[in-house]
Amino acid sequence: MACKDRTNQQKGSRMTDTFRDHLSVFSTSLSLREQRGAMLASNIANAATPGFKARDMDFQSVLASEVGAGPMAVSDARHFATGTPGGAQTGYRVPVNPSLDGNTVELAVEQMEFAENSLRYQTSLTLLNRRISGLMQAMKGE
Amino acid sequence: MIVKNVFDVAKSAMSAQMVRLNTVSSNMANAQTVSDTKEGAYRPLRPVFETVYGDQMGQAGRDGLSTTRVREVVTLDREPVRAYRPDHPMADEEGFVYESVVNTDEEMVEMLEASRQYQNVLETVSTLRTLMARTVKMGQ
Numbered sequence: 001m002a003c004k005d006r007t008n009q010q011k012g013s014r015m016t017d018t019f020r021d022h023l024s025v026f027s028t029s030l031s032l033r034e035q036r037g038a039m040l041a042s043n044i045a046n047a048a049t050p051g052f053k054a055r056d057m058d059f060q061s062v063l064a065s066e067v068g069a070g071p072m073a074v075s076d077a078r079h080f081a082t083g084t085p086g087g088a089q090t091g092y093r094v095p096v097n098p099s100l101d102g103n104t105v106e107l108a109v110e111q112m113e114f115a116e117n118s119l120r121y122q123t124s125l126t127l128l129n130r131r132i133s134g135l136m137q138a139m140k141g142e
Numbered sequence: 143m144i145v146k147n148v149f150d151v152a153k154s155a156m157s158a159q160m161v162r163l164n165t166v167s168s169n170m171a172n173a174q175t176v177s178d179t180k181e182g183a184y185r186p187l188r189p190v191f192e193t194v195y196g197d198q199m200g201q202a203g204r205d206g207l208s209t210t211r212v213r214e215v216v217t218l219d220r221e222p223v224r225a226y227r228p229d230h231p232m233a234d235e236e237g238f239v240y241e242s243v244v245n246t247d248e249e250m251v252e253m254l255e256a257s258r259q260y261q262n263v264l265e266t267v268s269t270l271r272t273l274m275a276r277t278v279k280m281g282q
Contacts (some may be wrong), residue, residue, distance in 0.1 A: 030277070037273070038148045039206030041266045042196075045155030048162075048259050049191040049210045057206065090206055107262065114266060121273050125280065132281040 019135065026128040028066045032059060033121040039090075040114045043105050050101040054093040054110065062089045143211065145196040151209040152267035154194065159263070161189050161212045162256040166249050173244040176225075178232040183222035184242035186249075189215050 036057055046052040068075055095104040145151060165187040172184040189212045196207030220243040228237030 034270075034273075035206065037270050038151070041148045041263075041270060042151050042206060042208040044262050044266050045151050045209045046193055047262065048159075048255065049193050052193050052208075052210075055206055055208075111262070114269070118269050118273060122276070125273075125276060129280060136281075 022135070023128060023131055025067055026124050026131065029063055029124045030121065030128060032057075032063055032066065033117055033124060037114065037117050037121065040110055040117060043093075043110045044107070044114065047103070047105045047107055047110070050103055052103050052105060054095070054105045055090055056093050056113070058089040058091065065089075143194055145194055145207050145209050147207070148267060148270050151207060152263050154209040154211050155263045156260055158189070158191055158210050158212050159256045159260040161215070163253060163260070165189055165215060166253045166256065169244050169249050170246065170253075172242055173246055173249075175242050176227075176230065176232055176239040177222070177242075178234055178239065180222055180224070180240050183240040184244070185217040185220060185222075186242075186244050187215050187217055 036059060039055055039057060043054045043056075046054075093104055093109070095106055096109065097106065098104065143150075143154060145154070169186045175184050177183040191210045192213040194209050194211050196205050196209075222240040222243060224238050225241055226237055227233055227239050230239050233239050
């Protein structure tokens with residue numbers, strides 16, 4: 001009986017793994033988009049602070065390393081992500097027109113990046129919702 | 143101050159811009175004021191902004207969060223205009239008064255910029271809030 005329970009449990013965990021894999025790219029993308037949105041909001045908040053350097057992340061490479069699809073897969077918490085040291089691919093923005101006070105925030109650039117990021121967030125969210133409703137449909141068997 | 147999320151960012155940044163708007167209105171209100179002494183003349187106020195980073199180290203954190211706050215409000219050291227107005231009740235024994243030096247055009251620019259920055263931060267945070275609200279309803 002105990003043995004049977006364990007196999008059932010294993011089956012259960014395999015199933016949640018399947019669900020997780022099914023949703024993982026979009027959920028990772030969603031949380032990274034949120035993080036990037038906060039980063040861009042910080043840039044916009046500092047648009048008038050002298051000497052502030054605008055920051056941004058390389059979304060593609062961060063997502064790739066998060067889902068283990070980078071140049072070298074990260075399959076364990078103790079693995080170092082490849083790319084920039086520290087794993088978080090956060091960099092400083094190169095300004096189009098540098099200002100005299102050393103601030104590298106350009107509102108137009110930040111606003112456009114923010115708008116694009118929000119749109120892509122919504123796209124990820126929509127796709128995630130579709131996947132969830134697909135799973136629900138499959139479970140209900142309608 | 144601790145910066146944990148985008149709401150903390152907006153809170154501090156918007157209050158900093160509010161301080162800036164307040165200094166502008168103080169300056170505008172005192173644009174034509176006179177004083178009987180050179181030291182007593184009004185001098186324009188300006189806030190000094192500084193960045194507050196999200197992590198505890200006081201430098202560019204990995205979470206990417208940062209906001210701005212007013213470090214101090216400084217008075218601009220501008221020499222008051224010494225005008226000869228002997229009929230003025232506040233004139234000194236030589237008949238001079240000291241007028242404050244407030245450049246109204248400069249203040250208008252400052253006001254417009256502060257108001258635009260305020261709106262930008264507000265717009266940003268309301269967009270993120272909408273997205274969060276939609277995410278809460280995920281799967282329904």
